[in-house]
Amino acid sequence: MPDPALQRLRLTYGKGEAIRFISNLDLMRLWERAARRARLPLAYSHGFNPQPKIANAHALPVGCAGENEVIDLWLEARVEPEEVARRLREALPPAAQLIHVEEADPREPSLQSRVCAAEYRAQVQTDEMGHAIAERVQVLLAAQELPRQRARHGKPPVIYDLRPLLLDLRLRGYGNGEATFWMRLRAEPGATGRPDEVLDALGLADVPRRVARERLIFAEFVQVAPASAAPVISDDDTDPESPLE
């Protein structure tokens, strides 16, 4: 939707635990209403059923919190980014936390087309021994293929290979009946890995969990190998404790 007449704003925000169960569609409505409360001149599409010009970089799985989510908003009239931030902070529900607002080039391609990967942290409750879990992580990473079946509403299930979607997986911590994983998953149109599927593949299907997306990775920032049959395991260029910038 490039329209040089409009101001394009890029917002970084956190989707907190309290709203981790709201869907991407619900989230769009949250931003539209927050923008209205903040008296921002949101731009709308034309036609009989005008829709606000809001584009989320990548839908979060329902149930997952987000720590550095990115969304673009378009305004009909210019408002200074600092002013946008100030007004939006007053108008957002407590669980949506605005981190940063900046102006973006209206001609830039969509955020959605630039996302290539996402990093997640998953805390799961388990009484298993740490080394047993670590071993399963290794087994998963060493596998050539991870065929999985995904149920779809009202349609026959699809069988797909999870392995090429799993770019990296670490057991980050363990103790007090809780294990923390860090994972980097491919996030491209038609090739998006889901953290729940990875946990299922680890044999942790039905345990209490908290999953948060720590950040999205866009094409400019990190060169992730293009989608290919060969798994990309990056032992040398990433360190889960200090993910690269």
Add this chain to the structure above:
Amino acid sequence: MDVEIALDRILPHVEKPARYTGGEYNSIVKNWTQVPYRLALAFPDTYELGMSNLGLAILYDIVNKEPDMLAERVYCPWPDMEGAMRREGIPLYSLETYHPLTDFDVIGFSLPYEQLYTNVLTMLDLAGLPLRAAERDEHHPLIIAGGSAVYNPEPMADFFDAFIVGEGEEVILEVMRTYGGWREDWDQALTPLPPSLLYSSRGAGLCGPPTAKFGRGSEGHPAKHDLLRRLARIEGVYVPSFYEAEYNADGTFAAIHPTVPDVPARITKRIVPVLPPPVTRFIVPYLDIVHNRAAIEIQRGCTRGCRFCHAGMVFRPVRERPLAEILQAVDDIIAQTGFEEVSFLSLSSSDYSKIGDLVRETMRRHGDKRLSIGLPSLRIESFSVDIMEQLEKGRRRSGFTFAPEAATDRLRDVINKPVSTDALLQVAEEVYSRGWTTIKLYFMIGHPTQTMEDVRAIARLARQVLAVGRKHIGKKANVRIGVSTLVPKPHTPFQWVPLEEESLIREQLSYLRDALSGPGLHLNWNNPRETLLEAVLSRGDRRLGRVIRRAWELGAKLDGWQDQFNDAAWTQAYQECGIDPDFYARRPRALDEAFPWDHIDVGLKKKFLADEYQNALAGKVIVDCREHCFSCGILKTFKEERKQTPDEMWGCPAVGHRRTGAPLRILESPVPVDESLLIPLSLALTPQPLSPKVGRGG
């Protein structure tokens, strides 16, 4: 909190988990430990329905404005969540602070309609509370209900400690304050007083309750008994356990009597003489709820007098909200909620005296801000088309809805909704010629005096409307037809009317399905078994408490949801309890029969309702009561309230105004009534004149 850990496990696996997590903008989370009086506002159906309920939004706003009170929300979980909660041992909790319901002082249920009754039991049970009021003592929360269905509270009398009859805005605080006073008195009676108070000169006074009350009440639970006694003294509060019902040998209801001194024989509904300021700080849901918008009540009550209409009878008198207050509320709502749609609510929007100004001014202020305005309940007249045209300027034109309720001029006179077929078709011309593609028409079958000819007329009228559409826009024209079956409601002129026989309902629906198939026509109808349940519960008595409980035990829940309705459970429950549903739904009632809801006084004289029923059978129309007062009883009941209120704010004439005493003027139906139609029904009625006790207390 343990509940939250357990929720982490179950929420990923249930449908729409955001129903159960709260955290919405404008939801009010108070400091639990610093607020002494805690109310849970419960809606016994899903989040999406409960969050769309304006009544609860009003009470939430009012109670949370009190510094020493809090109100939190709770809804009925969907069966998948209910099952998961039971497996995990999670008690029903509030959305604001995740406190179990048993931690609240008062649980107030909204009961707008009867199909929610079994959900009340689901919620009490999930909260770990005994279902029957008699099994709960002063350690349990006080459990009360209000709402439209409570104008006949008897079927649910076993389960509630008290009912609030009428409008809740003032009485909810009176109930909370009374509860507070009671708790303070009993806390002090049960706790040893600190020495400072014991020895102060004021100590004795602070002790509060007379010692006689403590330890030897007439009931097993003296403290709870005391609470209920205090509540029963509040006007509009009905404590069912203080009354006993009697029945005649033939099973009909005979009378209901108080069993304790000082409780009223009749409970008069509460009203607010002037509508309190509208809610503007609505909770903004994340989920797409049923009515995902803000609502402003522009007018309460209705002067049209449609004889089947429960709301039109029980919400009298008509009170208007001033135009300036509505316009200000729209501004505030946009600023405080960000809603993209505001709905102006009333039972008959066209009758709001400044409707033209309201629409014009709202569009002038907000027309360019992509705000949608909803204006339901418009009359079938070309003025409505003008209004909608202003409101939908430049937008997609969705459906245009009319509710003629009957398809012949004759039958519309019977129900007192006089509009001619010619006028309706004329309005349809305007609708289709000005860009709308769909007209929705709502009808009812089963009105008194209805014949198969009236049913055939539904199909004929729908096809005539479609033909009008075709003429203007060709194949794009649509007609959607909703057909429900008349459920005779208490406190209406049709409270004597038997529900149509099931075989006839099926025959009529089957005719309509055949006659209304084809391109451009879409028919919706109600399941006759669901209609039967609503009819039984609407005019039920206390003996139905056992049936409701048994049906619930057998698996009945979410009865308002077509895909959840469990007819087998209800059928078995009727049988096991020895109750014939047709006794309640289909038995012709004599004009002088005592009804289980007669002690609930909605302000209308039973004589007025009976006269109106007879006018219906004779096909006589009465005009809008703003033009002529028919002495329904509301003015007499609320004389004092009327005196306090400026003339123009009520639809009723000012007290002492000459119109009050004017003789009843009935318009003869312009279409002759076929007298032969009346015979079967008039036989069902007792021939004697109304017995003197009928109008008692009106």
